[in-house]
């Protein structure tokens with residue numbers, strides 16, 4: 001993802017989340033070296049995106065999102081494999097994430113990639129209120 005992708009990234013985010021990141025949020029992430037973001041493109045349009053917030057040898061996975069028309073084609077899986085490789089080159093050895101307990105698609109994706117469930121954060125989410133499941137992956 002480059003700074004030029006911020007508006008498209010915000011549009012895709014708004015399609016998929018009740019509390020989406022804004023264009024400014026993506027602008028800030030693009031300018032901040034703690035963040036590492038990748039996009040998937042098809043004919044010049046962004047079809048998917050995901051990022052890592054890196055802290056030393058650990059990272060949090062953020063903003064995993066694929067446009068509705070491009071789902072179930074392996075976009076998220078390929079994008080995350082690429083992102084995690086790039087994270088490894090930056091020294092990221094362990095990746096954490098939170099996911100809504102009812103989000104079967106995302107849970108299926110993360111478990112397919114080898115994430116292990118660590119626990120639950122009760123009432124972590126708003127709009128609507130819901131528990132978060134915590135997952136982690138050894139990135140090696």
Ligand SMILES: CC(C)(COP(=O)(O)OP(=O)(O)OC[C@H]1O[C@@H](n2cnc3c(N)ncnc32)[C@H](O)[C@@H]1OP(=O)(O)O)[C@@H](O)C(=O)NCCC(=O)NCCS
Pocket residue numbers: 016063064065066067070071072073074075076077078098099100103104105106108109110112
């Ligand atoms: C979750 C999401 C990113 C998956 O993107 P995708 O490109 O469709 O996923 P892929 O095609 O790469 O699927 C990879 C694996 O994920 C799992 N998966 C994906 N969609 C699924 C679904 N609807 N139901 C169950 N498992 C699913 C499967 O294991 C799939 O492997 P398979 O096709 O061999 O069965 C997409 O559904 C999305 O953008 N959802 C809205 C935003 C969101 O919830 N993000 C996650 C926030 S934590």
